[in-house]
Amino acid sequence: MDLPVPRLPRSRTGRSAPTAALALLLLAATAMLAPPSALAQEGEAPATATAEGGGGGFDTSFLRLMITSTGPIGVVLLLMSFYLIALVAWMYFEYRRVNAIPERLTRDLGTQLMQRQFSSAFERVSGDPSFLGRVLTAGVRKLPGGQPAAVRAMQMVNDDVTMEMEHRTAYLATVGTLGPLIGLFGTVYGMIVAFRAMSAAGQPEASLLAGGISTALFATLMGIGVAIPAITFYAVFRNRISRLSLEVELAAESLLEQFAPGVRPPHPLAPGGGGGSGGGPMPMPPQPPPFRTSLGGPKEGE
Numbered sequence: 001m002d003l004p005v006p007r008l009p010r011s012r013t014g015r016s017a018p019t020a021a022l023a024l025l026l027l028a029a030t031a032m033l034a035p036p037s038a039l040a041q042e043g044e045a046p047a048t049a050t051a052e053g054g055g056g057g058f059d060t061s062f063l064r065l066m067i068t069s070t071g072p073i074g075v076v077l078l079l080m081s082f083y084l085i086a087l088v089a090w091m092y093f094e095y096r097r098v099n100a101i102p103e104r105l106t107r108d109l110g111t112q113l114m115q116r117q118f119s120s121a122f123e124r125v126s127g128d129p130s131f132l133g134r135v136l137t138a139g140v141r142k143l144p145g146g147q148p149a150a151v152r153a154m155q156m157v158n159d160d161v162t163m164e165m166e167h168r169t170a171y172l173a174t175v176g177t178l179g180p181l182i183g184l185f186g187t188v189y190g191m192i193v194a195f196r197a198m199s200a201a202g203q204p205e206a207s208l209l210a211g212g213i214s215t216a217l218f219a220t221l222m223g224i225g226v227a228i229p230a231i232t233f234y235a236v237f238r239n240r241i242s243r244l245s246l247e248v249e250l251a252a253e254s255l256l257e258q259f260a261p262g263v264r265p266p267h268p269l270a271p272g273g274g275g276g277s278g279g280g281p282m283p284m285p286p287q288p289p290p291f292r293t294s295l296g297g298p299k300e301g302e
Helices: 019-033 062-070 072-094 103-114 118-126 131-141 147-198 206-262
Strands: none
Touching: 062 072, 062 206, 072 147, 072 206, 103 118, 103 131, 103 206, 118 131, 118 206, 131 147, 131 206, 147 206
8 A cells, every 4th residue: 555645744752851950959059049048047147248338249049149140131041041941841752652652552552463353453553643654654554565665665664754843952952052152152251351441541440350351151051051951962962862863763664564464565457456344454545556468468568
């Protein structure tokens, strides 16, 4: 049965995500949101001692201090960090083995193929949107043309779904690349402000000098803080996608061999042969009979 393979919808694939890394991200975000005074032990004075006559702004949270020092640059980096966390959380639930190779699908196919219910098994797998279901559907559709053609069809669909998942991980690489560059932009800007304060006539204002240096340091810190987890998760998910692709390929080839006995290739002298029951062979599309002359032989030139 040689039917066109439709455009595949997006899949839900992957394995268990790095839970420890996600927990570290949440703890780091909590630490940044909490003011330093809340982290001090009971009975101890806060570590952020203030100058005489004022608090100096150090009684606020560390995250607020970063945003105040970096301004719009810090807001951009903060939004990038939120996007990074959301993307990693999405991949955490999507790129799992239970989504790529559903246990229920393999169990149902195993039962139906053992009972030689090939048509029912094909209907079951063709209606499954998982990674394995879509790859195996493409192979079974091409199975009447031979197993090599079916394997090639599965490889093409496997490559297509794998590339689709890898394109999503490219967003992680983009965040990991842009983070340090935006942080470097803030660093240069902060140093310009600091040197302008130093070059002013008379005694330079300490507040302007400290503000420029604070902008430079905080921008560098935020840029690196965004880039490190982005690059780390990019490598983690790329390796996971490669492993999932291989596991789906092996599982699909194993199930394809069990489908092979239920596929009857059409005979040129008996077009349209094929069962229609749920437990019989899979129905094949009719083939046109060869053109023959009035004497019964093939037409000249064939």
